[in-house]
Amino acid sequence: MTGPTDWVRHAARADWPGAAAALRHDLARDPSSATGFANLGAVLVRLGDPAGAVVAFRRALALGLDDPGVRYNLGTALRHTGDAAAAAAALRAALACAPGHADAHNNLGNALRDLDRPGAAVAAYRRAIRLAPSDGGDRSANLAAALTLLAERDLDAARRAAADWRAEAPDDPFAVHGAAALEVGPVPARAGDAYVRGLFDRFADEFDARLDRLGYRAPALLADALASAHGPPTAAFDLLDAGCGTGRAAAGFRPFARRLVGVDLSPAMAAHARATGLYDAVEIAELGRFLAAHPAAFDVIVAADVLVYFGPLDAIAGAAATAVRAGGRWLFTVEHDPDQDDDPRTPPRLGPGGRYRHGIAHLRAALAGAGFEIDEMRAVTLRHEGGRPVAGYLVAARRPGPTGTTGDDR
Ligand SMILES: C[S@@+](CC[C@H](N)C(=O)[O-])C[C@H]1O[C@@H](n2cnc3c(N)ncnc32)[C@H](O)[C@@H]1O
Structure with a gap:
């Protein structure tokens, strides 16, 4: 017999199937629990079931849980189902309520890159990095990759963004190497160790x-x-x-x-x-x-x-x-x-x-x-x-x- 909080105990042990079963049990008894569906969505993400998570997050929103975190989770899960357009819409809705949500900007950048919109992706990643400096982390790698794509379409725009980024983050190996690659920063004798490691790791x-x-x-x-x-x-x-x-x-x-x-x-x-x-x-x-x-x-x-x-x-x-x-x-x-x-x-x-x-x-x-x-x-x-x-x-x-x-x- 599971009680209403059993799912938390399963989740604390990273027993995601158990947590999902407990939540489903709770929701069968109280199908109007918006937070229950939001939690189920988060657990289904852990279980590698983004499509199931999308259904759960949408149900939570339909039940009135107008929370930017749920919209963010919905956007991220949608992208993992391959629906980048819907993901971008959900992430924009999250950002309308929480414009300082750095992860939402970053994941919006990912969705825009999937949609083959490198200029908009660059702008989204730059906002994410300004809100939460990445200094060679995943967001830097994302921005560098989007700049490479943008350079194929609009070299001047890519160069402007690369030069600005390097000026803002002179210690970020991706910013330094990216600016050099687009001829808006000094070209090193070889790719730096931190850049190579960051890229290939x-x-x-x-x-x-x-x-x-x-x-x-x-x-x-x-x-x-x-x-x-x-x-x-x-x-x-x-x-x-x-x-x-x-x-x-x-x-x-x-x-x-x-x-x-x-x-x-x-x-x-x-x-x-x-x-x-x-x-x-x-x-x-x-x-x-x-x-x-x-x-x-x-x-x-x-x-x-x-x-x-x-x-x-x-x-x-x-x-x-x-x-x-x-x-x-x-x-x-x-x-x-x-x-x-x-x-x-x-x-x-x-x-x-x-x-x-x-x-x-x-x-x-x-x-x-x-x-x-x-x-x-x-x-x-x-x-x-x-x-x-x-x-x-x-x-x-x-x-x-x-x-x-x-x-x-x-
Ligand atoms: C494109 S991969 C090629 C890997 C492998 N030789 C192959 O053909 O599949 C380039 C590799 O070179 C490594 N690398 C680049 N610069 C290096 C350096 N200065 N010292 C050691 N390894 C380096 C990278 O970490 C990466 O694993």
């Missing part, structure tokens, strides 16, 4: 599914390049997967590796890499510092889609030359900027998406400066975005040495 759980949808090929292209340079895999190399992410390159490179090490700045990405079970070790570290601290430790270093977070490659090429043994190889991909193919002095450009693009002249100069010879450098398609191929370069470089890459020579 958030992205880690959906990374593989997203890249599968984009037809991402960099790890496979690099494994093929190593096979053509070396021949069939012989499990001979001490091999570093630099910027290993979730470990997508591991399956292709494991057969070549006596020891396979991954390194990445993002703990969440590294956790996925570890979970593959294919690495001997996965370290959480900044790549340049890691390489400098491991002199002559590897026969092969691969970096799939990682140098897009580095501008000029001179320093990282020097660090790779330190970590790779004489005769060893460094294989990587970059995104290609054909406008920069001729002049090695033009700094690589940071694009609106926050990734650097490199030209051939700079690639050659940076590799030569670090003492690498180029075995292969060819144009490749890295993935597709919006149905369009993303042009890149695959580079296989080698440190001159007496034996070439054998894994046996120290």
